[in-house]
Amino acid sequence: MPRKIRNRxxxxxxxxxxxxxxxxxxxxxxxxYLIALAGGDVAGGLPAEIGVEDAYQKIQGGAFMLDVRxxxxxxxxxxxxxxxxPLDQLQSRLAELPRDREIVxxxxxxxxxxxxxxILLAAGFDATSMAGxxxxxxxxxxxxxxxxxx
Numbered sequence: 377m378p379r380k381i382r383n384r385x386x387x388x389x390x391x392x393x394x395x396x397x398x399x400x401x402x403x404x405x406x407x408x409y410l411i412a413l414a415g416g417d418v419a420g421g422l423p424a425e426i427g428v429e430d431a432y433q434k435i436q437g438g439a440f441m442l443d444v445r446x447x448x449x450x451x452x453x454x455x456x457x458x459x460x461x462p463l464d465q466l467q468s469r470l471a472e473l474p475r476d477r478e479i480v481x482x483x484x485x486x487x488x489x490x491x492x493x494x495i496l497l498a499a500g501f502d503a504t505s506m507a508g509x510x511x512x513x514x515x516x517x518x519x520x521x522x523x524x525x526x
Contacts, residue, residue: 424505428508431506431513440474441459442473444463444482445463449510453521456521470496470501478503479501481504481506482506484511485509489505492505
């Protein structure tokens with residue numbers, strides 16, 4: 377029994393030293409920072425995903441609308457202010473995108489836009505994806521060019 381008490385006394389005095397306490401606080405602060413960084417809304421950036429109404433407001437306010445659907449989907453219908461760069465071409469066409477504007481990434485239903493957003497974020501752009509995609513955009517009556525196939 378006395379051995380356990382001695383072993384415990386070795387650990388706890390180390391934790392009582394101010395330098396060790398400071399190191400623990402710094403480590404915890406670093407972990408909190410990493411968690412916040414992964415959260416998607418760091419340093420005042422855009423949230424990871426926004427709804428159609430918020431996307432429309434941002435686009436009306438000057439945000440760049442990037443459509444990452446295929447050419448065939450684009451030809452069927454698209455938002456008049458959107459620019460098309462299919463998702464499979466996005467990485468090689470980053471130079472065509474504005475770095476001084478927020479970018480709202482859209483697709484048909486919201487899945488590919490998340491992939492496009494992640495590509496843009498990794499390249500240093502201020503980007504978000506629009507939940508619901510162009511299907512939701514059209515269903516809510518926002519402007520489009522073309523007619524969706526029913």
